[in-house]
Amino acid sequence: MSLLYTVAPNLEKLGGELIKCLGETLKMVFVSGTISFFLGLFFGVLLIVTKKGGILQNVVIYRILEKAIDVIRSIPFLILMVLLIPVSRAIVGTGSGVTGSYVALIAGTVPFFSRQIESVLADLDEGLIEASESMGFSPIEIIFSIYLKESIPGITRVTMITFVSLIGLTAMAGAIGAGGLGDFAIRYGYQMHYTDMSWVTVIVILIIISIIQFIGNFIIRKTTH
Amino acid sequence: MIRLEHVDKIFNTAAGSVHAVRDVSLQIEDGEIYGIIGFSGAGKSTLVRCINLLERPSSGKVFIDDVELTALDEKKLREVRRKIGMIFQHFNLLRSRTVYQNIEFPLRKSKLSKAEKDAKISSLLELVGLSEKRNAYPSQLSGGQKQRVAIARALANDPKVLLCDEATSALDPQTTQSILKLLARVNKEMGITIVLITHEMAVVKDICDRVAVMEEGAVVESGNTVDVFSRPGEEITRDFIETASNIRKIHDLIADENELTKINAGDQMLLLTYSGSNAGEPLISYLSRAYGINANIIYGNIDFLKGKPLGKLVVTLSGKAEQIRQAREYIDSLGVEVEVIKE
Ligand SMILES: Nc1ncnc2c1ncn2[C@@H]1O[C@H](COP(=O)(O)OP(=O)(O)OP(=O)(O)O)[C@@H](O)[C@H]1O
Ligand SMILES: [Mg+2]
Numbered sequence: 001m002s003l004l005y006t007v008a009p010n011l012e013k014l015g016g017e018l019i020k021c022l023g024e025t026l027k028m029v030f031v032s033g034t035i036s037f038f039l040g041l042f043f044g045v046l047l048i049v050t051k052k053g054g055i056l057q058n059v060v061i062y063r064i065l066e067k068a069i070d071v072i073r074s075i076p077f078l079i080l081m082v083l084l085i086p087v088s089r090a091i092v093g094t095g096s097g098v099t100g101s102y103v104a105l106i107a108g109t110v111p112f113f114s115r116q117i118e119s120v121l122a123d124l125d126e127g128l129i130e131a132s133e134s135m136g137f138s139p140i141e142i143i144f145s146i147y148l149k150e151s152i153p154g155i156t157r158v159t160m161i162t163f164v165s166l167i168g169l170t171a172m173a174g175a176i177g178a179g180g181l182g183d184f185a186i187r188y189g190y191q192m193h194y195t196d197m198s199w200v201t202v203i204v205i206l207i208i209i210s211i212i213q214f215i216g217n218f219i220i221r222k223t224t225h
Numbered sequence: 226m227i228r229l230e231h232v233d234k235i236f237n238t239a240a241g242s243v244h245a246v247r248d249v250s251l252q253i254e255d256g257e258i259y260g261i262i263g264f265s266g267a268g269k270s271t272l273v274r275c276i277n278l279l280e281r282p283s284s285g286k287v288f289i290d291d292v293e294l295t296a297l298d299e300k301k302l303r304e305v306r307r308k309i310g311m312i313f314q315h316f317n318l319l320r321s322r323t324v325y326q327n328i329e330f331p332l333r334k335s336k337l338s339k340a341e342k343d344a345k346i347s348s349l350l351e352l353v354g355l356s357e358k359r360n361a362y363p364s365q366l367s368g369g370q371k372q373r374v375a376i377a378r379a380l381a382n383d384p385k386v387l388l389c390d391e392a393t394s395a396l397d398p399q400t401t402q403s404i405l406k407l408l409a410r411v412n413k414e415m416g417i418t419i420v421l422i423t424h425e426m427a428v429v430k431d432i433c434d435r436v437a438v439m440e441e442g443a444v445v446e447s448g449n450t451v452d453v454f455s456r457p458g459e460e461i462t463r464d465f466i467e468t469a470s471n472i473r474k475i476h477d478l479i480a481d482e483n484e485l486t487k488i489n490a491g492d493q494m495l496l497l498t499y500s501g502s503n504a505g506e507p508l509i510s511y512l513s514r515a516y517g518i519n520a521n522i523i524y525g526n527i528d529f530l531k532g533k534p535l536g537k538l539v540v541t542l543s544g545k546a547e548q549i550r551q552a553r554e555y556i557d558s559l560g561v562e563v564e565v566i567k568e
Contacts, residue, residue, distance in 0.1 A: 125315075125317065127313055127315055127317035128317050128319060130279060130313070130317065131311070131313065131317035132330075133279055133306075134277055134279060134306060134309070134310075134311040134388075135306065135307065135311075135330070135331040135382075136303040136304060136305075136306035136307040136331075136334065137303070137334075138299075138300075138303060141333075145330075145333075146319070149319075149321060150319055150320065150321050152321065223321060225320055225321060225362035225363075225364055
């Protein structure tokens, strides 16, 4: 401990604050990440099946979805957060703090993630879909037991990437009052010139990312044959 | 029984419309092995996909056992499809599942108990000779083994019909033969009707009872395999027969004015095709003896269609014009097909 305090002297009094901020970041990543994961899977699958030649081809749905995703993706996250404050108030009752950040984080993550899911699913061999159709499986069964099941390694890979970029977004959300590690780094590292605190924040974030990658790579190894 | 009535399939693409299947009507009887042969792009895959309606015909009707598939809704159609197995050129196995799980996959909708499913899968593995590979993943198998798994999977729901789209095209000749043997066994022992799509003559001639020849979306010729290939009515059928033998070489040799193919004025070079009993060699020596002409064999080949011999001989006849004419009459009287290659 004392060695740690020698390298980062401000940790002694800010340690508790750091833990609290870490908790906030983890909460933001976990809650918005989980919701984004399911929404992204849903929209990614919807894109793939409604696409021309898809098992539930529907050009109208595909076009609308595609346009909506492209529009949201083209808005810089900082602006998106501000724009979504009223929406957040309507949905979760507040536009600030950890809870107030969820809507923006999800909106900033889902479009990107959906596109990645779409491209993972598009890589699946067309023949597998054909074979399962020939066996009499319905579109819903094909979605779950072929598209999703056979793509687990690819889905894991893009989920990892998305979680890592989500951590980046939480840092930005922190800057406008959502708390978390981004907020911590700005308050102490930037405004109070505690350089050691900036470094500590970076290291903590690196550790979180490494854990995510470790888990992801483990899943990929176990599911690739 | 599978019956197609005036089936047409037109694809509308940005680049224009493609008439992939043109007015195809055919009937495939229970328990037979029916071959559909054609060159790449002839529309074979599209036609076979019209049988289980993976591709909905633009017009025309498809019947299986007098049930009109083209009139069924999606849900009913899915039930019917469970009784139509299908295998593919690239096997289409699920990579994330073991051999056992691949065969189990189509059984998810079956009402069999877990123990019954297990017994079923084990007996299928036995049938295709892959019992030791039950826990292997597809990536650990050879092409021939993958196709065996695909066959076992296609048979899991006890289908009445097995559709094979270029099932051996990705395999070497020896593996092709072993897969064909397996299919013939499946046909014989389980009484399953097999529809076999291919561009390889070697596949059709070995196991198909009847054959249809496709060109530009249409069936141009069909019938009993031995009949179609011993008396081809269409140019394209002849092309297929030639790809299977070396006979095409003769034309190349003639074009190159090879020494072998030089003939004197009045001589004739003939291609004789004979099937079954009218054997070739005695014929040639008989011609020499009976008509006093020289019959020189340039090329000879015997093929087997469903086990029946189909012989091809290229001979030059030289002698007096009258004797050659008489010899030709005699050959015709034996029911041997004669094609004049050069005179
Ligand atoms: N989904 C599709 N959309 C547009 N055109 C298609 C489609 N499927 C097939 N075609 C066209 O229909 C024609 C017949 O194709 P098909 O795949 O049935 O041929 P094939 O006889 O099976 O050929 P091969 O031996 O190469 O497999 C081709 O011209 C092909 O380009
Ligand atoms: Mg094909």
